[in-house]
Structures are given as structure tokens and as C-alpha cells.
Amino acid sequence: VNGVIIGVGDERLIGQIVNSNAAFIGRALEEAGVRVLRTAVVGDDAGAITRAFDEALRDATLTICTGGLGPTPDDLTKRTAAEYFGMRLETDPEHSRRIAALLAARGIPWGPAADEQSLVPKGATVIPNPTGTAAGLLFERAGRRLVLLPGVPQEMTRMMTDSVIPVVSSLPGRMAIRHRTIRTSGAGEQTLHGRIGDALPGGADLAYLPSLTGVRLRITARGGSAGEVERAVAEAEAHLVERVGRFIYGEEEEELETVVGRLLAAGSLTLAVAESCTGGLVARKITSVPGASGYFLGGVVAYSNNLKTKLLDVPPNVIERFGAVSEECARAMAAGIRAATGADIGLSVTGIAGPSGGTPEKPVGLVWTAVADGETTRAARHQFGEGRERVTERACTALLLMAWETLMARSG
Amino acid sequence: VNGVIIGVGDERLIGQIVNSNAAFIGRALEEAGVRVLRTAVVGDDAGAITRAFDEALRDATLTICTGGLGPTPDDLTKRTAAEYFGMRLETDPEHSRRIAALLAARGIPWGPAADEQSLVPKGATVIPNPTGTAAGLLFERAGRRLVLLPGVPQEMTRMMTDSVIPVVSSLPGRMAIRHRTIRTSGAGEQTLHGRIGDALPGGADLAYLPSLTGVRLRITARGGSAGEVERAVAEAEAHLVERVGRFIYGEEEEELETVVGRLLAAGSLTLAVAESCTGGLVARKITSVPGASGYFLGGVVAYSNNLKTKLLDVPPNVIERFGAVSEECARAMAAGIRAATGADIGLSVTGIAGPSGGTPEKPVGLVWTAVADGETTRAARHQFGEGRERVTERACTALLLMAWETLMARSG
Numbered sequence: 074v075n076g077v078i079i080g081v082g083d084e085r086l087i088g089q090i091v092n093s094n095a096a097f098i099g100r101a102l103e104e105a106g107v108r109v110l111r112t113a114v115v116g117d118d119a120g121a122i123t124r125a126f127d128e129a130l131r132d133a134t135l136t137i138c139t140g141g142l143g144p145t146p147d148d149l150t151k152r153t154a155a156e157y158f159g160m161r162l163e164t165d166p167e168h169s170r171r172i173a174a175l176l177a178a179r180g181i182p183w184g185p186a187a188d189e190q191s192l193v194p195k196g197a198t199v200i201p202n203p204t205g206t207a208a209g210l211l212f213e214r215a216g217r218r219l220v221l222l223p224g225v226p227q228e229m230t231r232m233m234t235d236s237v238i239p240v241v242s243s244l245p246g247r248m249a250i251r252h253r254t255i256r257t258s259g260a261g262e263q264t265l266h267g268r269i270g271d272a273l274p275g276g277a278d279l280a281y282l283p284s285l286t287g288v289r290l291r292i293t294a295r296g297g298s299a300g301e302v303e304r305a306v307a308e309a310e311a312h313l314v315e316r317v318g319r320f321i322y323g324e325e326e327e328e329l330e331t332v333v334g335r336l337l338a339a340g341s342l343t344l345a346v347a348e349s350c351t352g353g354l355v356a357r358k359i360t361s362v363p364g365a366s367g368y369f370l371g372g373v374v375a376y377s378n379n380l381k382t383k384l385l386d387v388p389p390n391v392i393e394r395f396g397a398v399s400e401e402c403a404r405a406m407a408a409g410i411r412a413a414t415g416a417d418i419g420l421s422v423t424g425i426a427g428p429s430g431g432t433p434e435k436p437v438g439l440v441w442t443a444v445a446d447g448e449t450t451r452a453a454r455h456q457f458g459e460g461r462e463r464v465t466e467r468a469c470t471a472l473l474l475m476a477w478e479t480l481m482a483r484s485g
Numbered sequence: 486v487n488g489v490i491i492g493v494g495d496e497r498l499i500g501q502i503v504n505s506n507a508a509f510i511g512r513a514l515e516e517a518g519v520r521v522l523r524t525a526v527v528g529d530d531a532g533a534i535t536r537a538f539d540e541a542l543r544d545a546t547l548t549i550c551t552g553g554l555g556p557t558p559d560d561l562t563k564r565t566a567a568e569y570f571g572m573r574l575e576t577d578p579e580h581s582r583r584i585a586a587l588l589a590a591r592g593i594p595w596g597p598a599a600d601e602q603s604l605v606p607k608g609a610t611v612i613p614n615p616t617g618t619a620a621g622l623l624f625e626r627a628g629r630r631l632v633l634l635p636g637v638p639q640e641m642t643r644m645m646t647d648s649v650i651p652v653v654s655s656l657p658g659r660m661a662i663r664h665r666t667i668r669t670s671g672a673g674e675q676t677l678h679g680r681i682g683d684a685l686p687g688g689a690d691l692a693y694l695p696s697l698t699g700v701r702l703r704i705t706a707r708g709g710s711a712g713e714v715e716r717a718v719a720e721a722e723a724h725l726v727e728r729v730g731r732f733i734y735g736e737e738e739e740e741l742e743t744v745v746g747r748l749l750a751a752g753s754l755t756l757a758v759a760e761s762c763t764g765g766l767v768a769r770k771i772t773s774v775p776g777a778s779g780y781f782l783g784g785v786v787a788y789s790n791n792l793k794t795k796l797l798d799v800p801p802n803v804i805e806r807f808g809a810v811s812e813e814c815a816r817a818m819a820a821g822i823r824a825a826t827g828a829d830i831g832l833s834v835t836g837i838a839g840p841s842g843g844t845p846e847k848p849v850g851l852v853w854t855a856v857a858d859g860e861t862t863r864a865a866r867h868q869f870g871e872g873r874e875r876v877t878e879r880a881c882t883a884l885l886l887m888a889w890e891t892l893m894a895r896s897g
Binding site: 088091095098099109111113179180346355356366369375379414426427430465 | 496497499500503504507508510511512514515522523526527533537664666675678683691692693694701764766767771772773775776777778781782783784785786792795796839840870871872873874
């Protein structure tokens with residue numbers, strides 16, 4: 074099975090939206106054993122869409138096309154596909170009922186847009202969309218499949234996972250392929266590469282995927298039998314654990330905050346956080362994990378010095394003497410949030426996110442993090458370079474990493 | 486002039502990297518008056534690259550291709566292009582000197598990779614790369630141009646801006662084109678479309694770009710003279726202001742939190758926020774704007790009921806009688822954060838983000854927001870459907886929108 078990915082929409086073509094849909098779909102297809110030949114983006118133009126269908130169906134047995142399924146006049150994908158396959162549009166009663174339920178739940182009255190969204194090419198298979206009004210559609214002709222999905226990432230990803238991948242996974246002729254992602258934090262790409270070396274035992278490929286929260290190591294084994302690729306991945310993973318094990322905190326889609334949350338839940342511990350320069354990002358990441366209310370009590374975003382004193386009980390003379398961005402202030406904040414909330418573990422971060430506010434002694438990018446667990450309070454200094462987004466993301470990661478280390482040390 | 490954008494690289498194809506290069510190039514070309522026909526991504530495969538060149542040069546007068554210009558064996562773009570145009574590779578002395586200087590500055594010795602990077606197809610024009618070893622290359626044949634650029638975003642963007650766009654801007658036959666993006670919040674795509682109607686006066690096109698924070702309306706006028714497209718955009722904008730003006734909060738890249746921040750700064754007002762279900766997202770958005778420390782004092786993420794009482798002074802009997810997700814609690818939180826911080830304006834949000842925690846009376850997605858400004862406290866009820874990410878993003882937007890309305894009413 075080989076595949077082509079098409080995106081439809083002027084906004085992707087002229088760069089108002091980065092086409093992250095293609096990345097998600099490419100990865101999902103590759104993991105399901107489909108060889109992706111290419112991806113394409115075309116504008117909201119029936120001629121361009123038709124031509125993209127033509128070229129895709131000529132080369133690939135599976136084509137996934139996103140975008141252009143909305144109810145407005147610039148949405149042309151559904152009508153163009155219907156014409157391409159010689160199908161008439163008619164109202165699909167079941168999909169229409171789903172739209173009605175969705176609109177009712179959101180308190181929106183039925184209107185002409187809902188009529189339009191209920192229309193489906195007769196002969197195509199409807200792929201349910203649990204969270205939107207655009208139906209997914211599957212067309213088949215002479216062993217070639219074309220899938221249309223909405224361009225809204227939340228809707229598309231859910232439909233890919235729930236409906237499209239199960240169908241793809243049942244197709245014959247897929248490659249033997251195995252991926253495995255090992256997540257690291259606390260070491261850069263070059264450090265990791267120096268320790269791991271150029272080639273993996275077992276012949277698998279390794280990709281370094283750096284981001285502001287760490288470097289993911291992606292092992293890929295292709296070809297041969299299912300057993301062979303399985304063995305190659307296992308050998309590669311053992312090599313990584315041996316060489317860079319101390320930087321590995323998780324695997325696959327597991328973020329640091331998820332791992333930290335699991336350790337907290339397992340130890341029946343509670344957490345609270347005091348943030349300054351990260352402005353709520355640490356709390357936001359922690360609470361993005363479903364079930365966080367089981368261990369996260371809350372936090373204080375103490376952006377002004379006054380709030381550090383008032384809500385976190387940081388002694389005013391600490392701020393006067395050492396400044397708000399200092400080891401002493403970070404320690405006082407971590408202890409303060411612990412005391413204010415009664416949490417088992419208190420985290421804190423204070424720094425200079427920029428672009429302004431830096432001095433020669435305390436430049437932009439300087440960050441202090443601290444963890445207080447009632448027995449000890451640890452603090453660490455970081456220098457993260459420039460860029461507000463970069464500094465805050467890396468500060469957040471450094472703090473979560475410190476929390477992870479503390480929890481690992483406590484648990485054994 | 487019309488254009489095609491090609492990206493080369495397995496990592497883009499299988500979704501290890503999001504292809505943000507295409508978005509940047511698409512936008513740059515469109516702004517220079519080039520009509521972008523499509524973008525494509527192909528793998529590290531000479532056959533696929535050749536075919537992509539063929540299709541691009543058939544349809545477009547200008548093709549920009551990124552990636553595959555490195556020195557490793559999987560980098561095939563330069564050799565494939567040389568073969569495609571029937572050119573021999575030879576060392577380019579000037580480019581070779583640039584590489585030598587670059588390596589010297591980084592303390593890297595000259596090696597086989599530098600030899601490889603010095604080779605250039607004889608007959609192609611070299612586009613200087615100030616920050617990397619890969620030469621950009623321009624090929625011309627029968628009035629069609631193919632530009633090769635490295636895939637490293639920092640190198641590519643600089644070369645596009647410094648060298649490619651100046652050449653493009655001198656080509657005859659470019660379109661007159663004007664874009665304008667109007668940002669709305671508080672109304673869905675369907676509501677906006679119902680009010681705006683199918684066609685814009687003046688003949689410009691309108692695209693609806695929905696996200697969880699609102700719908701952007703993108704006006705595009707093409708063709709004719711510069712004066713004509715300018716007029717068409719102005720007419721379209723006047724129409725939008727007339728029809729949906731009350732939902733318009735900004736334009737182009739301006740986020741709601743930026744506009745709110747500007748109004749606060751203009752009025753010399755300070756802000757603080759008390760969050761529950763959004764878990765820090767509101768504070769994070771507000772502090773993502775450079776200069777936020779000028780008006781944002783801080784916030785409390787009161788995830789547990791105990792913290793709502795302890796840090797925000799919400800009376801325990803309010804939570805007992807009405808629950809933490811209630812109008813009464815939202816009002817008490819907004820007033821409480823205002824009092825605790827001394828801010829002019831206090832914002833609050835409390836709701837059920839899910840996936841668990843819902844009841845028939847208070848389902849997942851129920852959110853209360855409130856704004857207290859010392860004179861009055863306004864509260865609003867929302868029902869946002871399912872999905873933790875969706876509920877928190879929309880709750881945050883609803884609260885920022887309420888803050889915006891309050892500030893607009895005060896200032897006007």
C-alpha cells in the first residue's frame with residue numbers, strides 16, 4: 074500500500090496556516106505500514122483539486138485529502154469529489170441527525186449551512202465526525218481509495234485514529250515497519266549523539282527530534298518480516314537505555330507532565346506551583362493532563378513582586394537584597410506555595426523572559442527553579458538564551474524535569 | 486508569474502517535521518505577487534524529485550525547492566537537478582571560499598563534506614548562503630526558473646528574503662494582489678456567513694479561518710491594477726465592519742490578548758486573573774505578550790476548592806450551596822482576585838473541562854466567566870461541548886472577550 078496526502082485550502086498555500094495536518098497523517102500512515110509517496114497542497118480551486126485527485130489516484134492506492142469540507146462557498150472539496158466520481162449529492166439521514174444533535178448541544182439553530190453539511194455523495198461511505206458537522210467520506214474505484222477529512226485538526230486527528238487507521242490496518246500489502254520513540258530531556262542533540270554513536274546495532278535508523286522540551290529519539294526499522302523489525306527495534310532500544318538511560322523519562326506520546334502526574338498519583342502526593350516568568354505555563358501543562366485534579370492543588374502566578382510577598386510569603390528583604398530572580402527568591406517561592414496550599418511538593422520558577430528586563434549581571438534568559446518537598450529544598454540556575462517563547466518553554470521543562478528527578482529519588 | 490513550492494525530505498513526508506518552510510515561502514511569494522499554484526513534498530528519492538521538477542516546470546514559471554542540499558548520501562537534490570538540466574558538477578571557487586571561512590569561524594576542519602558542498606552545477610547561478618555550507622542554486626530554461634534552497638529554516642528564510650524575493654520582485658507579469666485579515670471572536674463561522682452573505686462588494690474573495698479562539702476573515706483581491714485591488718479590499722473591509730463589526734477585535738496577526746493588553750496599557754489599568762478549569766492558560770496567554778508585566782500583576786490557579794477559599798476568599802458556603810462551577814463562585818473569584826492583588830480589573834473562570842467530573846445538571850463543558858472592575862461584576866454562562874483542550878481554549882477566549890468588551894465600554 075502506498076499513499077498520497079493532499080491538503081486543500083488557500084490559507085495553507087499562502088502560508089496563513091502551517092500544514093501540520095500532513096505531518097500527522099504522514100506519521101499515522103507510516104506507522105500503519107503505508108509508504109507515503111508525497112504530499113501536496115492545492116488552493117480552493119476545483120480544477121486544481123481535480124488534478125490533484127488524478128495524480129494521486131494514478132500513483133497511490135490510498136489518498137487522504139483534508140480541508141474544504143465546510144459549508145461556505147470557498148469549500149469545494151466535497152462537490153469536486155462527487156463530480157470526479159460521477160456521484161449525485163443527497164441528504165444522508167444519519168449524518169443529518171448527528172449534525173442536528175451537535176447543533177442542539179451547542180445551542181445553534183438549524184440553518185442553510187446545516188442543510189449543505191447534510192449532503193453526501195451517493196455511493197461514498199460516510200466516516201463519522203463526532204465533533205463537527207463535516208462528514209468524512211471514503212470513495213473507492215478499481216482498488217484505489219480516496220478519503221476526505223475536514224481540515225480542522227481536532228476533527229481530522231480523531232477521525233484518522235478512530236475510523237481511517239483501522240481500515241488501513243486491514244489492507245493487504247503493507248510494509249513491515251516498526252517505530253519507537255524514546256523521550257529524553259536534560260541533554261542536547263550533540264551530547265546524545267556523542268554517546269549513542271553513528272549507527273545502531275540491529276540496523277534500525279535513529280532520528281533526533283529536538284524541541285524546547287527535550288530531544289525525542291525515534292527508532293525506525295523497515296523491511297524484512299514483522300519479527301525482524303521487532304527485534305531490530307528492541308536491540309536499538311536496549312542500546313539507547315545503556316548509553317543515555319539517565320536522560321530517558323518516557324516513551325511515545327508521553328510528555329514530562331504526564332510522567333510527573335503518574336508518579337504523584339502513584340505516591341499519593343499533592344503538588345502546587347509558584348510561577349513568575351513562565352506566567353502560568355507550568356500550571357497549564359500540569360493541568361492539561363486528564364485527572365490532574367487528583368494531585369494538583371493549584372498555583373500562583375506571581376508576576377509582580379508585591380504578589381510574591383503577599384501570596385507566597387516571600388520576605389520583602391529577600392527581594393530587596395537578592396532580587397526577584399535569585400536562588401533565595403526561588404527557594405522562598407517553592408517553600409511559600411507549599412505552605413500556602415498545604416501541598417506535599419512545591420515547585421517554583423522565576424526568571425527573565427525578555428525581551429526587556431535583562432542586565433549585564435542578570436541577562437535575559439536567566440532562570441532559577443526550585444523544588445521543596447518538606448525535607449529539602451533544591452534550587453538550580455539556568456541560562457536559556459534569548460526569545461520569550463524559548464525561555465519560558467525551557468524554564469517550564471527544566472522545572473518539570475527537576476520535579477521528575479525528585480519524585481524518582483523519593484520512589485526509590 | 487505563478488509558482489510551485491517543493492519540499493524534499495523523508496522527515497517531512499512521514500511527519501517527523503512539520504513543513505513550515507512551505508508556509509513561509511508561500512506567504513513570501515504571494516506577497517511578491519506570485520500566484521502559488523500548489524506545494525508538494527517528496528521523499529529522498531531521485532525519481533520522485535525528478536518527477537516533481539517535471540510537473541512544477543510544466544505548470545509554473547517559478548519553482549522553489551527546499552531540502553536535500555546537505556553533504557550526506559541521502560541528500561539528492563543538487564545532483565538530481567544537475568542531471569535534470571544536463572549540467573556537470575564542478576567546484577565553485579567563490580562558494581568554496583565562503584565554506585572555508587564558515588568552517589574556520591566554527592573551528593571545524595575542511596573535510597570530504599566540504600568538498601562535496603563546494604560542487605555546483607556548471608551553468609546554474611549560485612545564491613549565497615551566509616549562514617550555511619549549502620549553496621542556493623538558480624536554474625533557468627525557456628523562461629522557467631527553478632530555485633534550490635537548503636531546508637534549514639534559518640538559512641532558507643534569510644536567502645529567500647535577501648536574494649530570491651528581490652529577483653522575483655523584478656519579474657514582469659506579477660499579479661496585483663492584496664490581502665487583509667480581520668479577526669473576530671464571539672460568533673461562529675455560520676453566524677458570520679449568514680450576516681456577511683455569499684459575495685463581497687468589490688469582487689474580493691473571503692475565506693473563513695476558524696480556530697478555537699475565533700474566526701479570522703481573510704479578504705483577498707487579485708488582478709487588475711494596484712489601485713483596483715486596494716479599493717476592492719477597502720470596500721470588502723467596510724462591508725465586514727458594517728455587517729459583523731461587533732465581533733471584530735483586531736486585524737492581521739493581532740491576538741485577543743494583545744488587544745486586551747493594549748487597552749489596559751492605554752488606560753493605565755492593571756489586571757489579575759483567578760482560574761480554575763483553564764489551569765493557568767489565561768495567565769499564560771496574557772503573559773505571552775511582551776510588556777505584559779506593565780499591566781498584569783498575576784493570578785491564582787485555584788484548582789482545589791480549598792484554594793478558592795484560602796487565596797481568593799470565596800466564602801465556603803458559596804461553594805457548598807452553589808458548587809465551584811456556578812455564577813456565584815465565578816463572581817466571588819473575580820472580586821476575590823481583585824481584592825487579593827489590588828488590580829483594577831479581576832477576571833475569573835470556573836468550569837468542568839472533563840473528561841470526567843460532569844453531571845446531568847452540570848455537564849462537561851459548562852463554564853462560568855466573570856469580570857469585576859470595582860463598579861460592577863458581570864458574569865456569563867457558556868456551554869462548550871466536549872474535549873479538555875477545546876473547553877479550556879474556548880473558556881479562555883470567552884473570558885478574554887469579556888475583558889475586551891469591558892475595556893471597550895470603559896474607554897468609549
